Amino acid sequence: MSSVEIALKVLPNLEAEDFRVLAVIEIDLSHHRFVPEKDIFRLSGLPEKEVRYRLERLAEFGLIYRWVGSYVGYLLNTAGYDCLALNALVKAGVLSSLGKPLGVGKESDVYDALTDDGERVAVKFHRLGRTSFRQTRRLRGYALGKRHISWLYQSRLAAEREFEALKLVYPCGVSVPKPIAQNRHVIVMGMIEGDCLFRFSSLPDPDSILDRILENVKLAYVKANVVHGDLSEYNVILSPDWHILIIDWPQYVRSDNPSANMLLRRDVSNIIGFFKRKYGVIRNLGDVLDWIKRAD
Numbered sequence: 001m002s003s004v005e006i007a008l009k010v011l012p013n014l015e016a017e018d019f020r021v022l023a024v025i026e027i028d029l030s031h032h033r034f035v036p037e038k039d040i041f042r043l044s045g046l047p048e049k050e051v052r053y054r055l056e057r058l059a060e061f062g063l064i065y066r067w068v069g070s071y072v073g074y075l076l077n078t079a080g081y082d083c084l085a086l087n088a089l090v091k092a093g094v095l096s097s098l099g100k101p102l103g104v105g106k107e108s109d110v111y112d113a114l115t116d117d118g119e120r121v122a123v124k125f126h127r128l129g130r131t132s133f134r135q136t137r138r139l140r141g142y143a144l145g146k147r148h149i150s151w152l153y154q155s156r157l158a159a160e161r162e163f164e165a166l167k168l169v170y171p172c173g174v175s176v177p178k179p180i181a182q183n184r185h186v187i188v189m190g191m192i193e194g195d196c197l198f199r200f201s202s203l204p205d206p207d208s209i210l211d212r213i214l215e216n217v218k219l220a221y222v223k224a225n226v227v228h229g230d231l232s233e234y235n236v237i238l239s240p241d242w243h244i245l246i247i248d249w250p251q252y253v254r255s256d257n258p259s260a261n262m263l264l265r266r267d268v269s270n271i272i273g274f275f276k277r278k279y280g281v282i283r284n285l286g287d288v289l290d291w292i293k294r295a296d
Contacts, residue, residue: 004109004125007082008098010061014083020044021054022084025064025076029150034073081152082125085186094181094188098123102192107158108248110192115180122177122192126155126162126185126250155185158250163187165226165249172223175216176246192247194239197274198232204242206279212244213271214283218292221264225255231267233274265289 001009024043028035040055041048055074058064063080067073089095099112102122113123129151159182166179166189178190203209213236220226228235229251237245253260268288275281 002101002109003077003079003082004098004111006062006079007086010063010079011083011086013061014087017046017050017054018058019084019087020046021051021058022063022076022080025074026081026084026152029076029152032073034067034069034071034075037072037074040074076152078127078129078152081155081185085125085184088183089181089186089188092181092183095121095123112191113188115188120191121180122189124159124162124187124189126158126187128154128158152185159185159187161252162248162250165252168226168252169220169224169249172219174220174224174246175212175244176249192237192245194237194243194245196234197236197238198234200238203238203279206275206281209238209242209244210271210275210281210283213246214268214288214292216244216246217264217267217271221255221292222295227253227255227257227260227264228267229253229263232270236271264292268292 021040021044024040025035028039028043032039037055041051044051046054055064055066058080059066059074061079063077063083065075065077067075086095086098093116095113096116096118097114099114102110102112104110107126107128109125109127111123111125113121115121163179163182166176166187170176170179177192180188180190182188217228217231220228228246228249230248231246235246235248237247239245253263257263265285269285272281272283272285272288275283
């Protein structure tokens with residue numbers, strides 16, 4: 001059973017005091033690998049007997065881990081973090097129900113969902129703990145320089161970064177999911193329908209599809225001053241009617257970032273290299289980069 005499935009199963013049974021204890025553990029994890037039991041007593045504002053009851057309940061539900069060493073401590077797991085985020089989004093009137101998985105990747109899970117207004121949306125759970133800690137810190141600039149950063153907090157930072165990027169590029173007409181809401185490691189966005197570019201064995205007009213991808217790269221760069229930073233055939237979605245959607249933006253940089261030119265070159269090289277290998281479509285990297293940077 002996935003952490004989201006566990007969260008959905010136990011959410012109806014959780015009470016305000018359960019969420020208070022979960023939130024205390026979440027907050028105090030910034031100071032401890034395992035949150036001391038005595039900190040939870042002190043910070044929750046609940047009687048010690050009540051806290052012990054809640055901790056036992058939450059452990060039975062599979063939302064926290066109990067650790068016994070030089071002291072007794074607790075760790076919030078991904079299901080517990082999912083509960084906190086989903087509860088906040090439901091209380092905010094953003095989500096009413098969660099449906100089937102749309103995709104599971106190395107660093108995220110995406111689910112079909114409905115808003116309170118009945119709109120179909122995609123809900124993305126960032127899961128950075130699936131990659132190695134060293135690789136995550138090396139590749140993701142927003143985690144660099146931070147000590148004692150937990151997997152959960154890294155996932156939250158990734159969600160915040162991606163939501164920020166979507167809010168920058170979506171109003172400029174870039175073909176990305178519509179940003180709707182974000183809480184902790186979870187983003188609610190416009191529906192994602194289709195499949196990743198790399199999964200297609202053939203395309204009806206690869207030249208045209210490549211042109212549309214590059215047009216969106218240019219639009220993001222010129223209008224929003226944003227570079228994707230990790231663009232490849234793995235994060236371009238093709239819908240059933242061959243429209244494109246560019247996803248996965250947590251590694252974006254602004255165009256005035258010292259790394260922007262290098263990342264833009266890598267993004268474009270990845271895409272035109274893929275189309276050359278798979279479909280024989282030729283583009284000159286230098287010419288494409290010059291065109292993207294021209295504000296015409």
